[in-house]
Amino acid sequence: MSIKGKAYIVGAYEHPTRHAPDKSTPQLHAECALGALADAGLTRDDIDGYFCAGDAPGFGALSMADYMGLKLRHMDSTETGGSSYIVHVAHAAEAIAAGRCSIALITLAGRPRSEPFRRSAFGAPSPEADFENPYGGQTSNLYGMCATRHMHEFGTTSEQLAWIKVAASTHAQYNPHAMLPEVVTVEDVLASPIISTPLHRLDCCVVSDGGGALIVAAPEIARGLKRPLVRVLGAGEAPKGPRGGELDLTFSAAAWSGPAAFEAAGVTPGDIKYASIYDSFTITVLMQIEDLGFCRKGEGGRFVADGNLISGVGKLPFNTDGGGLCNNHPANRGGITKVIEAVRQLRGEAHPKVQVPNCDLALATGIGGSLGSRHGAGTVILEREG
């Protein structure tokens, strides 16, 4: 069953907060849902499908459906870390195409700046725990190891990685909600402290409270609403891990999710006008650009240099909201903001300084979990209709 053209993103909302000490996490989920419903011109009672991931408190979909008073005939709590919400767009489109629901809500929210980390419901010990936890794997070093290997294999440099942050910051200056709106230079990135080699502080995304929500709906519902039509053209998803010791850190699972999405959509990387690329770290962006086929493997460093990702300057405008590197990474998960900015671009509602002219085809892609161990990639391709 193809999902091509079977579902539309009719509502998209990014919570403006980046620090929410006075709110609860379920409250933020509900506020994001309200924002996306208002954007779509729908009400809570229109929703019949709900999607959430590990940031949702308590029993996930069960707790949040009850908190928000949702009456559902379909739910899904697929958990692939920060890429979950990109995967959810695809799963919502599948559920709609299969007739399991007609209006699906996706929410993400969290408060990593305001409260200690809490494990989600997926709490049983993982089989790899005793073989990996003793070594102090942290987000920064599990991505740093990939950068070390990429530099070794392909000659990628810290200067090239820094260009990704420079491009994101160039966009962030126009976003009034961005946590880090100041434009930085390659020299600024290289002068920032090393967090875990070879990654500097400015190679890392922000930590922010907040959230976002999306509403995915059936074609007949989308056509009855007042918002520009953004349809789901294709999607792909894949997990990747150390594979029993046959580990290869030179590519990500986007090498599988990307081609699957392009094939389903019937388009090629060269057709994409705008790309939201998950930027937990600069290296995350570089590897996905290669894996999606925007350039050949190993040439990502040269591809991202010299402003090639800056809207109006380069060939591949990316993360025009400032991305996770500069704008927002709510709940330490950036997938939903990737889809939201792609929707803004397709609607022509990005900031005029970063809006891609005639943006009719966009991609949102993400890596959740840890690039250096096990992670899940999700890619969606979206098209403006009319």
Place this chain on the structure above:
Amino acid sequence: MSMAEQPRTPQSQAPQSQARRIPAPQPNPETRPFWDAAREGRLMIGRCAACRRAHYYPRSVCPFCFTEGATLEPASGRGTVYTLSVTYRGTPEPYAIGYVELEEGPRILTNFVGAALESFRIGDAVRVVFTPTEEGAPPVPMFAPA
């Protein structure tokens, strides 16, 4: 482990004098023979009786051909550095985490120890050294210059 959701320790709160805690392995029926060998200073890897490929972490069903009855065998304990990252922030003390490629093939997550952290390079020859965890618990394999 969903690393993406791990908290970042604010640097101001990171005690500078305290050593990084190494969580003690908690053997289960499937992994106990591996950890019993570790107590005796032997690094074991998994080997499938059907496809003969080596794997790590060891498990009873081969991750490659999905045949039951994979067994443990001693590894030489020698290998080379596949990649690493030296972590300076969010930790009481810097440490080197990375993957070592064992002589037998598997690339395994570990720490590099026994030399200046900045001195390790991809391709360096290393050998296993078992590092204590908690009182009464098994030690874990780390790697030092060969």
